[in-house]
Amino acid sequence: MNQNQQDLYQFTVGLGDDALVLSHRLSEWCSNGPYLEEDIALSNVALDYLGRARLFYQYAVEIEGANKTEDDIAYLRDERQYTNLLIHELPINDFAFTMVRQFYVDVFYVFYLEALTASTDARVAAIASKALKESRYHLKRSEPWIIQLSQGTQESRRRVLDAVEELENFVGELFVMSEWEQRLATQNIAVDRQQVKSSWDEYVQRIFKQSDITINPSVLQIRGGREGVHTEHLGHLLCELQYVQRAYPGLNW
Numbered sequence: 439m440n441q442n443q444q445d446l447y448q449f450t451v452g453l454g455d456d457a458l459v460l461s462h463r464l465s466e467w468c469s470n471g472p473y474l475e476e477d478i479a480l481s482n483v484a485l486d487y488l489g490r491a492r493l494f495y496q497y498a499v500e501i502e503g504a505n506k507t508e509d510d511i512a513y514l515r516d517e518r519q520y521t522n523l524l525i526h527e528l529p530i531n532d533f534a535f536t537m538v539r540q541f542y543v544d545v546f547y548v549f550y551l552e553a554l555t556a557s558t559d560a561r562v563a564a565i566a567s568k569a570l571k572e573s574r575y576h577l578k579r580s581e582p583w584i585i586q587l588s589q590g591t592q593e594s595r596r597r598v599l600d601a602v603e604e605l606e607n608f609v610g611e612l613f614v615m616s617e618w619e620q621r622l623a624t625q626n627i628a629v630d631r632q633q634v635k636s637s638w639d640e641y642v643q644r645i646f647k648q649s650d651i652t653i654n655p656s657v658l659q660i661r662g663g664r665e666g667v668h669t670e671h672l673g674h675l676l677c678e679l680q681y682v683q684r685a686y687p688g689l690n691w
Contacts, residue, residue: 439502442625445618446559447501448521449628451511452616452664454494455522458512459672460543461487462679466530479579483540486572493565513683517673518666525608527663527672534597537583539605544577545641546612549634558626581645588649595649602646602653610658612638616665 439447464484471477495508525543530536551573554566587594613635615623622628639655646653662668683689 441621443501445621446627447498448616448618449622450494450498450501450562452521454491454498454511455520456526457487457494458491458679459520459522459675460526461485461491462675463526463528463530464536464540467536472533480536483576483579486576490565490569490572493568497561497565509683509689513680517668517676520668520672520676521664521666522668522672523608523611523663524660524669525605525611527669527675528605528608529671531601532597534587534594535601535604537580537587538598538601540576541580541584541645542605542609542642543612544573544580546634546638547573548577549637549641550629550631553629553634556626557628562627584645585648588646588651599651602651606654607659610656611661611663613656614658614661614664 461484464480464487467477467480468484469477471480491512492508495511498511499506499508525539528539548570551566551570555563555570557563557566584598587598589595613631615631619628619631623630635656639653643653643655
């Protein structure tokens with residue numbers, strides 16, 4: 439692959455990794471949701487992210503042209519080869535933590551994917567267009583939960599505040615540009631993440647303000663996901679995610 443192809447490959451794999459890892463996290467709520475409708479809803483959101491991961495991985499293997507499949511990318515790489523941003527791999531913790539994390543990423547993806555639909559790469563733009571419709575729906579779900587939990591009981595509010603404090607360390611990485619993204623952005627293939635940062639800050643702060651909760655503007659605290667440096671949690675997640683494929687090689691999605 440030439441440099442441009444290598445950049446595009448890393449770009450699509452990274453976005454695929456983000457979606458796959460978060461999909462697996464959300465799937466952990468299956469049969470564990472607070473009530474049946476929410477259990478089903480979270481499982482459906484997980485499936486949306488799984489489908490998004492497949493689209494990015496399928497494009498990545500076409501770019502690489504090495505006779506690989508999407509399964510090879512998803513199941514046959516080690517922890518340091520994954521390039522998902524760290525916020526996606528954090529454990530689900532309690533329901534409030536999951537919904538605050540989901541609200542954060544939903545707001546980000548609505549702004550980010552909207553910009554990415556203008557990509558000069560037709561395939562990237564098409565995937566972004568499909569994913570944007572899903573993310574808009576996801577945000578319609580997560581936003582009311584923030585208000586409900588923040589204005590609910592003292593316990594639910596405390597859990598929201600705990601989630602906000604913990605996630606403050608990880609949200610800044612959403613706006614970090616990798617070297618290959620920077621190069622692709624000059625060709626209008628990728629999006630400058632800094633361009634959506636102010637919109638994200640404004641939106642998130644406005645929603646939390648309704649519950650008298652102050653959210654600090656996003657600041658980079660912890661990073662490393664795009665470089666393959668992860669939290670301790672990803673290795674455990676991959677043990678579950680990859681078990682069947684590694685135990686019975688050659689299976690297909």
